[in-house]
């Protein structure tokens with residue numbers, strides 16, 4: 001019985017951790033679809049969100065909820081700046097200059113934060129003061145519960161937004177054929193801006209949520225981004241559902257393997273999973289669903 | 295005043311010159327066809343009008359105002375709808391969604407109204423109604439062509455640019471399509487029609503132009519064009535007319 005509880009406990013933690021990967025992976029995929037470019041600064045969105053929280057909550061001592069909202073608003077503004085500073089000037093170039101530009105942005109962001117906040121990792125408060133609850137022998141940590149709930153809400157919101165609003169359809173149209181979207185009068189630059197805003201907020205949210213678990217550090221974004229990137233490949237490159245499922249799967253695999261095999265190699269399991277997927281199903285779980293007709 | 299006027303337009307793709315000093319006009323309510331062989335520059339002309347290509351020389355005037363620097367999004371909002379070559383259906387959106395987005399150039403129209411208008415488009419093209427909720431890429435070429443025209447009409451254009459709408463359609467469907475083009479025109483939409491099917495095009499047009507390697511060579515009424523030996527030889531399949 002205890003073994004079952006322990007496994008459920010690990011599964012629960014894995015899903016929560018996986019939710020973080022899913023949020024960042026979702027941001028990845030939205031930008032890939034809108035611009036055909038992998039944004040290497042995606043993980044730094046999470047790092048920035050977490051530091052924004054540190055600044056508003058710990059630094060300025062704003063109430064938690066206000067600091068939370070302010071961090072997300074700051075990330076939205078940052079999304080616009082990132083779009084116009086990193087992507088927009090290179091939008092007519094091939095993907096390579098843009099990728100290098102996002103890599104440069106990543107280095108720049110990390111060093112800027114280092115210069116302002118210093119190298120010391122920062123602790124962060126949990127969203128809820130309560131420790132958690134025990135359900136049938138399984139302890140559910142409150143922060144993990146919050147992560148799961150917020151992720152579920154965001155996934156639901158994203159689904160409704162993209163599938164049931166005209167704006168969502170215009171965003172999709174933009175990612176599928178920019179020139180045609182333009183011919184229909186869809187403001188393509190604005191659509192891409194919205195994508196970056198959304199993506200930055202998703203990343204920032206992931207950072208604020210995971211902060212209390214991982215500590216807030218300069219490098220936190222890099223490791224999250226690597227996992228999230230692996231999740232997008234496992235899920236099917238560029239697939240929205242795939243990103244979410246891939247993230248959750250990766251979190252679960254990682255947690256179970258860490259519990260049953262060995263903790264120090266925790267990060268390695270994610271990449272082992274990626275490696276196995278690339279060997280047996282390189283198109284990912286949801287890959288090749290939509291093929292294009294000539 | 296002509297609704298659309300091109301004055302000495304030259305357009306390039308990099309170093310390749312596709313249009314050399316093209317001047318033409320389309321009056322309000324007219325259906326004008328642009329004929330020419332493959333590579334003559336027909337599609338380039340339409341792209342220059344809709345803003346996908348910025349001309350290197352000359353002016354495009356719409357309702358008397360220059361638009362050739364405005365960009366495609368702004369031009370669409372002025373009421374020019376371009377149904378481009380290759381159909382360009384959004385593959386990952388449904389047929390209905392493709393149609394709805396055709397109205398993106400119109401501001402502040404409620405969703406309900408747009409849905410109603412989409413239903414009207416299915417009355418014009420009943421063949422695609424049953425695919426309403428299918429993804430764009432699953433349609434056949436002919437169905438995509440109908441969808442492209444339906445989407446173009448959602449813009450409620452003052453000027454409709456059609457690039458080879460009959461391409462790849464079965465003869466019977468082509469008949470229907472041209473009947474539809476006539477209807478659209480009767481409703482007051484001005485049309486500039488690019489076609490390979492010169493006989494068909496001239497049967498619905500008020501006037502026509504012939505484009506040869508980037509230059510306009512002949513202009514006239516369908517009767518004049520049909521009577522022109524050169525035109526007949528090149529585009530109408532010999533002397534049978």
Ligand SMILES: Nc1ncnc2c1ncn2[C@@H]1O[C@H](COP(=O)(O)OP(=O)(O)OP(=O)(O)O)[C@@H](O)[C@H]1O
Nearest residue numbers: 307310312330331332333334335336337338339379
């Ligand atoms: N994207 C492009 N890049 C370079 N050259 C191009 C491009 N598109 C067209 N051209 C060239 O411009 C010229 C005109 O092409 P355009 O597409 O306007 O011809 P068209 O009359 O529409 O022909 P078709 O009947 O085959 O559609 C051609 O010589 C073509 O090779």
Ligand SMILES: [Mg+2]
Nearest residue numbers: 336337338379
């Ligand atoms: Mg053409």
